[in-house]
Amino acid sequence: MPANLPPQYSKAEEEFRHATTPAAKLEKLREMFRLLPKHKGTEKLQSDLKQKISRARDDLETSKSGGKKAGVSHRVPKEGAGQVVLVGGPNAGKSAILAGVTNARPEVAPYPYTTRTPQPGMMPWEDVRVQLVDLPPIDADFLETWVPNVIRAADSALLVADLGSDDVTDAVEITLSRLSALHTELVGDLPFDVEDETIQHVKTILIANKADAEGSADRLEILREWFGGRFPIVAISTQSGTGLDDLKRLAYDSLGVIRVYTKVPGKPVDREHPFTIPVGSIVSDLAREVHGDLEKALKFAKVWGSGVFDGQTVKRDHELRDGDIVELHT
Numbered sequence: 001m002p003a004n005l006p007p008q009y010s011k012a013e014e015e016f017r018h019a020t021t022p023a024a025k026l027e028k029l030r031e032m033f034r035l036l037p038k039h040k041g042t043e044k045l046q047s048d049l050k051q052k053i054s055r056a057r058d059d060l061e062t063s064k065s066g067g068k069k070a071g072v073s074h075r076v077p078k079e080g081a082g083q084v085v086l087v088g089g090p091n092a093g094k095s096a097i098l099a100g101v102t103n104a105r106p107e108v109a110p111y112p113y114t115t116r117t118p119q120p121g122m123m124p125w126e127d128v129r130v131q132l133v134d135l136p137p138i139d140a141d142f143l144e145t146w147v148p149n150v151i152r153a154a155d156s157a158l159l160v161a162d163l164g165s166d167d168v169t170d171a172v173e174i175t176l177s178r179l180s181a182l183h184t185e186l187v188g189d190l191p192f193d194v195e196d197e198t199i200q201h202v203k204t205i206l207i208a209n210k211a212d213a214e215g216s217a218d219r220l221e222i223l224r225e226w227f228g229g230r231f232p233i234v235a236i237s238t239q240s241g242t243g244l245d246d247l248k249r250l251a252y253d254s255l256g257v258i259r260v261y262t263k264v265p266g267k268p269v270d271r272e273h274p275f276t277i278p279v280g281s282i283v284s285d286l287a288r289e290v291h292g293d294l295e296k297a298l299k300f301a302k303v304w305g306s307g308v309f310d311g312q313t314v315k316r317d318h319e320l321r322d323g324d325i326v327e328l329h330t
């Protein structure tokens with residue numbers, strides 16, 4: 001995706017695409033991870049690669065056991081611009097958030113341990129849709145075995161804190177430490193350079209819910225003191241609707257994607273269906289996203305947007321920006 005990847009990386013990626021067995025795929029993904037330069041510009045790619053490695057490892061195990069896998073898979077296929085999981089202690093309001101910003105109708109109840117399976121819903125934001133996935137709670141005594149895998153596979157997380165409870169900071173700490181013990185680190189910013197492929201960092205926003213509850217202002221202050229240095233924090237109330245617009249924008253931003261609009265030469269731009277591609281993507285990445293064959297056939301592109309003059313002709317390695325209109329020429 002970002003420009004300037006070493007040729008060995010591209011070669012390994014090409015070999016990965018042609019690999020046919022789960023073992024060969026895993027080997028190539030590991031090679032790609034080793035060859036990937038570790039810096040700010042590749043952090044999204046590092047994270048994606050680790051997810052692919054984790055999935056390839058699962059696939060390898062499944063194939064070894066003759067297609068039978070221990071336990072039930074709760075993997076949720078991604079839809080829309082990206083997948084954001086709702087994580088946190090019992091009764092914090094995770095399901096109420098899903099119900100508040102999507103059309104999904106999960107069970108919301110005034111007692112803990114209500115949600116038992118992953119519940120997806122699509123959240124509209126401007127002209128794109130973001131997938132939210134509600135999960136069962138995590139506390140000192142309770143953590144479904146499959147939950148960390150679903151969190152690791154997501155693009156980002158909303159960590160939900162309960163401002164209606166005096167134990168709000170403890171509940172957040174417990175969720176964080178239980179996941180951390182399972183190599184799943186919820187972080188405000190992804191680290192630049194992690195050599196250990198078994199640790200998955202997940203970009204996270206702390207959602208302080210129930211801002212309407214009595215005593216919530218004091219608890220919010222404590223929460224900010226405790227976690228303000230580690231996570232962006234947004235106070236919301238699913239009951240009054242306070243903060244839900246901020247939540248939507250931050251959830252979209254946390255995906256690390258840009259929206260790009262395509263245009264067929266001589267035709268008007270397609271404003272209805274933006275492509276969402278990782279920050280740092282170049283013209284040839286977009287072509288591949290539109291159609292696999294288009295990437296090879298691509299000669300140049302014309303771009304209307306912030307980094308160029310209108311209709312400027314650019315090469316295939318031109319980096320795209322949010323909101324760009326792109327005409328692909330073969």
Ligand SMILES: Nc1nc2c(ncn2[C@@H]2O[C@H](COP(=O)(O)OP(=O)(O)OP(=O)(O)O)[C@@H](O)[C@H]2O)c(=O)[nH]1
Pocket residue numbers: 089090091092093094095096097107108109110111112113114115135136137164209210211212213236237238239240
């Ligand atoms: N006062 C107030 N109550 C809320 C708010 N959001 C949710 N609740 C209530 O908190 C309780 C728990 O909400 P849920 O959405 O079921 O919580 P959950 O985090 O999904 O709980 P589990 O599925 O057990 O993990 C319900 O009684 C909700 O009505 C809010 O913004 N303000």
Ligand SMILES: [Mg+2]
Pocket residue numbers: 094095096107108114115134135
């Ligand atoms: Mg729930």
